[in-house]
Amino acid sequence: MISAGRSFFLPGRRLPAGFRRVQTVVERAVLPIALLVAWQGSVEFGLVPHTLIATPGEVASDLFRLILSGALAEHVAVSLRRLLAGFCLGGAAGIAVGSWIGVSRLAQRLMGPTVSILAPVPPTAWIPLLIILFGIREASKIWLIAIGVFFVVTANTVSGIRHVDRRLVEVARIYDKSKLEILSGILLPAAMPSILTGLRLGLGLGWILLVAAELIAANRGIGWFIYDARNFSRPNDMLAGMVCIGVLGAATDFLMLSFQRHVLRWQDAFAGH
């Protein structure tokens, strides 16, 4: 076990604060650097064909070109709009439906089986139906993301509510609190860790689905950009798009995690050794 402030590489030795910061940076950079070296090496030594995989240097150069030309910003802006709309729609519907199923046995009987059957269906399998219902413009792309987010958030909301200590609800009933008051004052706050975890997972899934959504008659968006680059064997562009999605995904996850920590600041949770 390594306690906080102790070196991972030199366990048992307490380091000065400045060294600890450097050490943190080094620890975080070790795996990405190792991956970059493995990537470069596998292309250089022909383990993967250069016709399909560009080197990190080529990808960095391409990324730089795409940033300077403004092409990347245009694709990213389009994708972020789709992701945000789909996430908000699916997240809000997931919390609402999940809360209803969580508090009402009738709702569980009415909706539970349908949700259980539909949840495992891969969201991409909905594409032909979404085209028929919502056409080939923005709506079908947003709905595809929303469907994926919806099921994850619903499942986590139901689970969160159903794991609330029954005694808290009984105390509220003794104080003559209404069902709405119990939901808003006790169940939802107590289920918040699970709901926020659902939203965080939903956001991650949203990025995955964005790529699938942008296969529907798109001509802009970072997912479409990757698809188009793969279609026309442009590995520089394809990997630059993948790096871009990775960075953006990590950034949105960081924002979500910060929001989660802020909302759950009352929690005295285990933060790792």
Add this chain to the structure above:
Amino acid sequence: MFRRLGIFGCAATLLLTGGLSLPAIAAEVTTVGIGTFSIAIDYSPYLVAKQKGWFDQALAPFHAKPSFTQFETLPAINEALATDRLDVVFEAEPPVIIAKAAGIDVHVTDLGCTLPVDILVPTGSKIRAINDLKGKTVAVLAGTSSQYGVLADASAAGVDGKDIEMVDMAPPEGKAAFESGKVDAWAVWPPWVEQEIVAGRGSTLEGGQATIQSIMAIRGGFEDRNPKMAKAIIGVEEHAKAWVAAHPDEAIAIVAQEAGLDPKVVRLAWPKHHFSVSLTPDVISDIQRKADFLFKRGLVRTRVDVDKDLIRQ
């Protein structure tokens, strides 16, 4: 005790010997990867040869056997070629141009069939001719002969390509969009075209001149190492083309069965397929126009000289 150990020892030795010799036995039979993209009636010679076991017969003298794969996406074909997992492919010409532009070692070795580019419009549509497509939405898979054909035919009819909204859709999504009226037209190939016509949902526009060249391509490394095997495979394709042209009724039945299609659909599409074709200068020029189209639109970064770099007869 010793006898029992001896028996176990013999069994273990036999097992080990057998296990070690397995890869050696397996290595004696070479597997030739043969692939196609999606479903298309222009692969009829290939489908007939596959069904009749002609590839197996041709490869048997080389201690080789074919392994057939139907790819559903175009990039997967080029990825399989680049990683030596696919040796022969039947497809239209743009994917192989894209592969060559990306530096993948592949050559066009034969022409299977030539057919016109079709543009479908819904039954009762006001679009009657290609110049009516101005301002309309057309579903088409980007980078295909169909996309090239729409732009080439539109240009010939005096319509600027910029005035047509092209939406990039693979055939299954294009079908959903077309049948639900979300697009005004759909540029696609048989049997998708004839399925809509037979169902009474669509008809094709007349007057287009653009064509699709359905080619057979062989991975360069495979051909260099196995020139006789490559020649035998080309021989199968040539034989199958002649047979298909001479026995249309039987070929239609085989293609319908192999591709899982309604024979009515195959029969309707049959007359537009020309199997008595070869890689003539005219065909090579047509493929070159498509290579230039892909390069000028920035879809590929290298211009392919078709005659010099791509064709190997």
